Amino acid sequence: MDASILVVVVAALAVAALARRYQLASPLILVLVGLGISWIPGLPIVGLDPDVVLFIILPPLLYSAAQDSSYVALRRNIRAIGLLAVALPLVTTVVVGFVAYWSLPQLPLVAALVLGAVVAPPDAVSATAIGRRLGLPRKVTTLLGGESLLNDATALTAYRLALGAAVGATTSVWGGIALFAEAAIGGVVVGLVLGVVVSKIRQWLTDPPMETALGIVIPFATYFVAEEVHASGVIAVVVVGLYLGQRSAREGYATRLQDSAVWRSIDVMLESFVFLLIGLQLPEVIRGLRGHSVGAIIWAAVAVLATVIVVRMIWMFPATYLPRMFSAKLRERESAPPAGAVFVVAWSGMRGVVSLAAAFAIPLTTEDGSAFPARDEIIFLTFVVTVGTLLLQGTTLPWLIRRLGVQSNERRSDLLALAAAQDRAGRAAGARLNELAEEIDENDAMHEQVDILRRWLRSRKNLAWEELGRGEDELGESPTVAVNRIRTELLQIQREVFIAERDAGRIDDEVMRRVLSQLDLAEGLSDRRSRSGE
Structure with missing residues (x-):
């Protein structure tokens, strides 16, 4: 049995x-x-x-x-x-x-x-x-x-x-x-x-x-x-x-x-x-x-x-x-x-x-x-x-x-609600980022990282509004989608290098698995389709 x-x-x-x-x-x-x-x-x-x-x-x-x-x-x-x-x-x-x-x-x-x-x-x-x-x-x-x-x-x-x-x-x-x-x-x-x-x-x-x-x-x-x-x-x-x-x-x-x-x-x-x-x-x-x-x-x-x-x-x-x-x-x-x-x-x-x-x-x-x-x-x-x-x-x-x-087709109403919520979330996160930036010394290298985080918050806010516009068939690939596509390609290149390093014996399997886990998570975050289950 x-x-x-x-x-x-x-x-x-x-x-x-x-x-x-x-x-x-x-x-x-x-x-x-x-x-x-x-x-x-x-x-x-x-x-x-x-x-x-x-x-x-x-x-x-x-x-x-x-x-x-x-x-x-x-x-x-x-x-x-x-x-x-x-x-x-x-x-x-x-x-x-x-x-x-x-x-x-x-x-x-x-x-x-x-x-x-x-x-x-x-x-x-x-x-x-x-x-x-x-x-x-x-x-x-x-x-x-x-x-x-x-x-x-x-x-x-x-x-x-x-x-x-x-x-x-x-x-x-x-x-x-x-x-x-x-x-x-x-x-x-x-x-x-x-x-x-x-x-x-x-x-x-x-x-x-x-x-x-x-x-x-x-x-x-x-x-x-x-x-x-x-x-x-x-x-x-x-x-x-x-x-x-x-x-x-x-x-x-x-x-x-x-x-x-x-x-x-x-x-x-x-x-x-x-x-x-x-x-x-x-x-x-x-x-x-x-x-x-x-x-x-x-x-x-x-x-x-x-x-x-x-x-x-x-x-x-x-x-x-x-x-x-x-x-x-x-x-x-x-x-x-x-x-x-x-x-x-x-x-x-x-x-x-x-x-x-x-x-x-x-x-x-x-x-x-x-x-x-x-x-x-x-x-x-x-x-x-x-x-x-x-x-x-x-x-x-x-x-x-x-x-x-x-x-x-509830997609548009969902995207409107998402865009509004994303806007509020972005404003709240941006306010906290400004508070942290005020505590950093003018010559501190952290200011560059703060700018990177500001651009990331802006891209997160733009993503929902971009989806509300006309589709890619009319306007072509949106900036956020293009960045995600390029980012995924760069992650894949890094992944192949780490695998090659493992195969050549320069890094251990455990080290490679730890790095691949980080790369996989980064790719998952940039891939909207994998997150939405489409």
Whole structure:
């Protein structure tokens, strides 16, 4: 099994690298490749271990997404995100449960509600990736990202309650509500406490490699502690990620640079692995259906898949427009989004590995020792919903975004805000530089360095305003861009000399690595594209 997992990881990275190289949607390609590989006879079956997903894969992905999220933007859109991440999963759980109960006679209602909770949470990884590439408005990507952070907690808590009822545990309605509140509040408390503690420790360390290493451990430790005290591990990880993400702006530059590179690599590896793993589950899912009526299963699969999609579509429009109809304050504060943007959010309900992991985690037996009712059917229906939404909605989402014109060019407004902030920052830094210059003796050579710093501050202020002007196609290369290009070329020349010195034996490898690190940092600072992630 260990070797199989290693092979899956390597294959997933290879497929993802090709997809990203040719600007294809890697999650969809990985699922398709996984489905294709699963049909090859003689290959070992790589099963999906729910514990691996829920304890090893989910926490770091949630933590990384939370760190990249904006607490300010989430708070500004808390009403819309709450309707998507809390209310919608609960509604989906109930509606899908009753549809499954009606379409599959051998499925008891309580087991059908387990299925509803399993397929309730969308996974916005592929949707946000597609949206950013195609220029979705920032508010839309904020809604999708905020939903994906919180809906897992809602759905998994509902799943826990439904599962307890299905296996024979006595859980009243009020007991279930109390358990839900306890898990949510406990998750917030655990996340905040650990966030404050870890932030203090990282400030005390002032050691970038150790701070980054601690950051890698945080999501796993947070999830474990929260689950041990019967709180929501998902909510705890999200809260600690949001808190530390906000605090990261006050940390050292080296820690931020390292964290960004490390977590981007972790995200790529884990996301590639889980999407390929989804496709590879087909043989195990089909094997569990032996002896079942094919017609009844297909009918139930179509009904559940359609319900999952339609419930979200029906929910989105009233949830978006009704609050504005009844609240004059809301109408004054927020303009109503165009119907096209609402439709795109409604269509971005692809399910992911969390649903499959929850389905495979259903126990084999109930408390009285009897087999869990229709467990194989629940797993199959979950698989159909996961793969069906990824392929149906995921493949058509780019076309839909272009067709409805739900794209925005927020670059100019961003540059205006950046230019104004850069101007204020430049004035503040310039005032401090003038104070320092007054303390230097007239004949001191430091005056030359002060002039260099003044020119650097001026170039920093000019950079943002240059970007607001006409493009390089009209005006040619701007002075700042030209200086950065020449500076990068000079740094490359120096780098080649140091490598040659090392090869000739005149400097040691350790010396060369130290100098190259300084040159790399200088090149990164001058390369605007590398900083913006373009």
